[in-house]
Amino acid sequence: MTAHTIDLTIQDSPSKTHWLELVEQLGKQFAARSQQVDESDRFVFENYADLKAHGFVSLGVPQALGGAGLNHAQLCEVMHKLAQHCSSTALAFAMHTHQVATAAWRWEHQNAPVEGLLKRVANENIIILSSGGSDWLEGSGQAERVEGGFVINARKVFASGSPVGDLLMTSAVYEDPDAGATVLHFAVPLSAPGVAIESTWKALGMRGTGSHDITLSNVFVADAGIAGKRPQGKWHPSFHIVSMIAFPLIYSVYFGVAQAARDRTLEHLKKRPQGSHLAYLVGGLENELTAAHLALKHMIAVAASNQPGLETTNQIMTGRALVARAVLNVVEMAMEATGGTAFYRSKGIEQLFRDAQGARYHPLRDGDQRRMSGQLALNWTVEHT
Numbered sequence: 001m002t003a004h005t006i007d008l009t010i011q012d013s014p015s016k017t018h019w020l021e022l023v024e025q026l027g028k029q030f031a032a033r034s035q036q037v038d039e040s041d042r043f044v045f046e047n048y049a050d051l052k053a054h055g056f057v058s059l060g061v062p063q064a065l066g067g068a069g070l071n072h073a074q075l076c077e078v079m080h081k082l083a084q085h086c087s088s089t090a091l092a093f094a095m096h097t098h099q100v101a102t103a104a105w106r107w108e109h110q111n112a113p114v115e116g117l118l119k120r121v122a123n124e125n126i127i128i129l130s131s132g133g134s135d136w137l138e139g140s141g142q143a144e145r146v147e148g149g150f151v152i153n154a155r156k157v158f159a160s161g162s163p164v165g166d167l168l169m170t171s172a173v174y175e176d177p178d179a180g181a182t183v184l185h186f187a188v189p190l191s192a193p194g195v196a197i198e199s200t201w202k203a204l205g206m207r208g209t210g211s212h213d214i215t216l217s218n219v220f221v222a223d224a225g226i227a228g229k230r231p232q233g234k235w236h237p238s239f240h241i242v243s244m245i246a247f248p249l250i251y252s253v254y255f256g257v258a259q260a261a262r263d264r265t266l267e268h269l270k271k272r273p274q275g276s277h278l279a280y281l282v283g284g285l286e287n288e289l290t291a292a293h294l295a296l297k298h299m300i301a302v303a304a305s306n307q308p309g310l311e312t313t314n315q316i317m318t319g320r321a322l323v324a325r326a327v328l329n330v331v332e333m334a335m336e337a338t339g340g341t342a343f344y345r346s347k348g349i350e351q352l353f354r355d356a357q358g359a360r361y362h363p364l365r366d367g368d369q370r371r372m373s374g375q376l377a378l379n380w381t382v383e384h385t
Contacts, residue, residue, distance in 0.1 A: 016074045019059065020081055026050050027085030034086045034208070038351050041202055043163040043210035047089040048127075056093070058122040060100040062107065065115060066122030072245065073300050075101055076252040083256025084263070087355035088208030090253040092161040098246035099128040099169055105245055109306060117187075129165035129190070131156035131214070132242060136363045137233050139183035141172035141216065149222040150174065150184065160211040162197050165190050168214060173232055181232035186221045194219040205354030235382065240308035243316050247362070248299040251323045254359040255296050258330040261352040262289050265334040268341060268349070281337040285330055292326035295319045314376050317369045324359040324366075331356040 030047050037044055051057065060075055061067020070078070075097055083090035100121055106112035120126050134140070134157045141154020152172045159168065168188045176182045188195060198213040230236040262285055272278060299319035302312055331353040335342045342349040364372065375382045 015068060016070060016077065019056075019068070019070065019074075019078055022054055023078060023081045023085070026054065027082065030082075030086035030089055034088070035345070035348070035351065037086075037088060037208035039345075041207050043161075044086065044089045044092065044208040045164065047086060048093075048161075048164050051089075051093060052125050057096070057125045057127065058100070060097055060104050061118045061122045062104055065107075065118045067104075067118070072101055072105075072248070072303055076248050076296075076300055079249050079252040080256040080259070083253040084260045086208070087253070087257050087260075087352065088206050090256060091206055091250070091358065092209040092211070094249045094253050095130050095160045096128050098242075098249045099130055101249065102242055102245045105241065105306075124166075126166040127161055127164050129159050129161055129168045129214070131159055131168065131170040132246075133362055134158045135171050135183075137235065137239065139171040139173045139232060141170075143172040143174040143184050143221075145174065146220070149220055149225065152186075152188075152216045152219045152221055154216045156214045156216070157200075158211045159197075159214045160209045162190075162212045162214055163210040168195070170214075170216075172216075179231070183230050183232050184221075184226050185228040185230075185238075186225050187227065188216065188219060188221065190214075192219060204357055205351070206358045235310065235313075237308065240310065240313050243313040244303045244308045247316050247320050248296065248303050250362060251296055251299065251320055251327075251359070254327045254356060255292050255323060257352055257356045258289055258292055258327040261331045261334040261349060261356070262286075264348055264352065265338050265342075268338050268347065278337065281333060285333040285337060288326045288329040288333060292323050292330065295322035295326065299323070310376065310382060314373055317364045318373055320362070320364070321366055321369045327356050327359050 029050065033044070033046060055068065058067035059070045059078065061069070063069035079090055079094050079097065082093065100118070103114040103118055107114050107118060121128070141152060143150040143152050154172050156168070156170055166189065168190060170188060171183050171185045174182045174184050194217040196215045196217070198215060200213045201209070201211045228238060230238070265285065269278065269282070296319065299316055302315045302319070305312065334349050335353055338349055341347055345351065372382055
């Protein structure tokens, strides 16, 4: 069957072509493992080992620092293609990739002191975890001031990729006697004393992402390890950069899930007798997949402007809402068009339906996104979201 190929990149390159071909080669193995991983709630250890062995960990590291140097749009396409083979591998890996891509953007555009981190990714193949989606603007956990730094106690949820993580990018709240509630941002090695992974990830979908809880119990972070401080619950420039870089990558994964559901649906239907109702259902599915594609392309184009700020974040989050809605419509229509056959786990559409549901839960959720968009349209002050 001819795949419904969608090129998300702004420009092609031999490097991008190489990585996409490699995704296709590895993807056959990833797809073969996907159902077993889903049924057993196992992390995708073997797939990560393959990605590390073939250099995917440093895709977003600039070439000058030892990486492959793919641009943001090219990284989005890799995530999209990867998700068509294994949703969980793609989503967990997108969480690492967006941390790397954000650091690379800050190195290029802000001369940020992240060269050491990016070189470690390239040279040591380290995996970076994020707690940003579960913390968001509020942050979570407690930071207590001690001599030379802070003691952190926290529980971080949805830490995708935690079984193989090396470094957790996270935050905690410090009750500053002068500034009030302040969110501190820092990195903690998973091997540090007091850091533990709790195997809590028994979920509806994306079961192979290893998105367990990570607990920090009296973990010491030196003053020099505090990468940033911000008022709790308020937008900060760093979050506009994260929004601009991370969400097109994450939702490229969900678009890939929708693409896989569409392709698998057509595979199941190709031997069915022709009928107007079936054509109607598939036509609706095609419309929704196209809507997801257009919204995602808009997100990627906005990110390419390299202008982080409220308006860019608003455009990114609007795209995130539209992609999520269309993706969920695609998988629902895939179930409907395929009929009772789709209810069998062995057919694979049911798993894609479940995996797609994760698109609902990343920030900004629909209500917060609509409020922010409305406030900007009305020229009102953007409140906490």
